[in-house]
Amino acid sequence: MKKSLLTLICLVFVVSMTQAQLLPTFKLGVKGALGFSSLSSEGRFFNSDTRTGFQLGAWGRVGIAGFHVQPEAYYASKKVGAETDVAGESGEATFRSFDVPVLLGTKIGLGPIGFRIQAGPVFSFAQDGKVNFTTDWDRYKRTSTGIIGGIGADISKFTVDLRYEHGLTDLNESPDYNQKIRMWTIGVGFAFL
Numbered sequence: 001m002k003k004s005l006l007t008l009i010c011l012v013f014v015v016s017m018t019q020a021q022l023l024p025t026f027k028l029g030v031k032g033a034l035g036f037s038s039l040s041s042e043g044r045f046f047n048s049d050t051r052t053g054f055q056l057g058a059w060g061r062v063g064i065a066g067f068h069v070q071p072e073a074y075y076a077s078k079k080v081g082a083e084t085d086v087a088g089e090s091g092e093a094t095f096r097s098f099d100v101p102v103l104l105g106t107k108i109g110l111g112p113i114g115f116r117i118q119a120g121p122v123f124s125f126a127q128d129g130k131v132n133f134t135t136d137w138d139r140y141k142r143t144s145t146g147i148i149g150g151i152g153a154d155i156s157k158f159t160v161d162l163r164y165e166h167g168l169t170d171l172n173e174s175p176d177y178n179q180k181i182r183m184w185t186i187g188v189g190f191a192f193l
Helices: 002-022
Strands: 025-042 046-064 067-084 090-110 113-131 143-155 158-167 178-191
Touching: 025 067, 025 158, 046 090, 046 178, 067 113, 067 178, 090 143, 113 158, 143 178
Parallel strands: none
Antiparallel strands: 025 046, 025 178, 046 067, 067 090, 090 113, 113 143, 143 158, 158 178
């Protein structure tokens, strides 16, 4: 009798988990993050120091069968410190952009607690920026692309993410420089749906 009852309980659990994985899920929320960015440069011109910026925006997640798509939209302020090879000049640059990542991922966990792995492209649209250098900085592009990946955790309606973003687009229009943003972010979010 005990074996039959235990078998029935396991069967009900497996069936309910299978049905839960096949039903589509939807979440919508807000997020904020701190970003630690640097501007890589191949060849000459400058060395970049990591500086702290921020991200504020919204995210959504649609999932089925254990996989999900998570588009996001947020305002980002990416700061870098740099020292040029022109008379040892140093300063700080701030890149402000509207960023749209589209992440693909999977979630592992039960109930309100789960861990995620995500990756995908990110598209950046420059809003404005401030660069404290005497060098010609008007040659920066207005749009760029990159790849982003990371891990995260969901605890009920709260989310925590650790991500790395690597720029694919050379930000400077000059053929002499190959400058790309690299950034680590730690973010928190809240799902209201």
